[in-house]
Amino acid sequence: MDRATATVSVDSFPGPKAEQRVEYHHRFAAPSTYVYEFVWDTLADAAGPFVTDVDSNVLLDFTSHVGAAPLGYNNPKILDRMAEFDLVDPLKIAGQDFYLSAGDPTEPAYPGPAELMDLLTETTERYGLDTVFLSNSGAEAVENAMKVCYDASHGKYGVTFEGAFHGRTLGALSLNRSKEVYRRRFPEIHGIHEVPYCDDRACTRATCSCGFFPNAETPSQLRRMLDPESGYVDPADVAYLILEPVQGEGGYRFPSDAFVEELAALREEHGFLVIADEIQSGMGRTGEFWAVDDYPLDPDVVCAAKGLRVGATVASSETFPTETSRLSSTWGAGDIADAMQGALTIEAIHDHDLLANATAMGDLFLELLGERELPNVLDARGKGLMLAVEFDSKQRRDDVVDAAVQRGLLTLGCGTRTLRVLPPLDVTEREITMGVDLLAAAIEDAA
Ligand SMILES: Cc1ncc(COP(=O)(O)O)c(C=O)c1O
Known part of the structure; x- marks a missing residue:
């Protein structure tokens, strides 16, 4: 398939082969999230956003696998490099407890987990975040961010936002404030408080409509909650505040600078840690490497996953626990191919100016x-290629x-x-x- 001339063609969707495959899949699969019956034919042509399904329909994929394939299908920037290596067994190595390298350790033939962490910390250097814990998924990146903050601060409370989504494990789901299906009847971590999330990039204290700022004169809801005199949460007990710099599942909501400035000011006053969950908004999606790069807030912890192929919790070495075994995971760095793909993706974003492309193409x-x-x-x-259209129902x-x-x-x-x-x-x-x-x-x- 030539990406420059490829076109979309749909005969019937879902076609008969897709229906057969979907039926087979559901004989074994527990109910989960399925949007439509798109069955990708992994042996057929695909290039960039163009993908062929099992019934030979050619579709334009503007989901990038929910952001998990940020460079599209069969991208030569990744595939050509990966094709140079004979993959070895065991392909999956035992996380950060296991070291690996190829050839000269100072100039390995391919990037592994250490190179991935090195590249990641270059992107968070401006925040002083120099240390990474790799895991398997976004939810685990969030779980570990929470653990790191509880440990570093000795606080027992967390602050989250209306509309938030941070994953489906028991710890992470306690932070969710989007669809109730995520939390119903599951036990939760106690002490998570919530406040409204701004969804108007241009709003000010005076024009705020989400309720975070009741009006220009009254303190924000978070400030009132943490007020040492009249608030109901002791700010000294707050371990962290976690936010998606742009809310994903909650509806692609872009907050204002006024809102983020207030969070930064309260962090300054009370000293809690700020976790930026960049699992959906990061890795170049908004035309910044991290969406928070465009806001007046320096996070203490950044969580990444999806396009990175593994989960990552990034913080400063002072924030991470020093005691061994506080954090660990057998398959923590994914497999060799995952680490390589994550590293090559970061390199491709830099080498091919994809942040600028995301901005120009989103505009x-x-x-x-x-x-x-x-x-x-x-x-x-x-912003960039994190795009949304809102309808009347x-x-x-x-x-x-x-x-x-x-x-x-x-x-x-x-x-x-x-x-x-x-x-x-x-x-x-x-x-x-x-x-x-x-569209x-x-x-x-x-x-
Ligand atoms: C903002 C955010 N946080 C966390 C997660 C959870 O990531 P995972 O599905 O890899 O556990 C997601 C997944 O969509 C997400 O969008």
């Missing part, structure tokens, strides 16, 4: 969409996701009535134009 998407008179669209927003959003896939465009829902669009970071002008055409047609279909 183009919003510009092209904004030129159209589209029915039932309340808002189209984004949940049903409408679901209908647009369905109509889009019928036309050959893969998108995803988030929040209650928002559709998210996550093209690969090296998406081209041609692909963006094609995606906007398909606009789907919006008309759903109307």
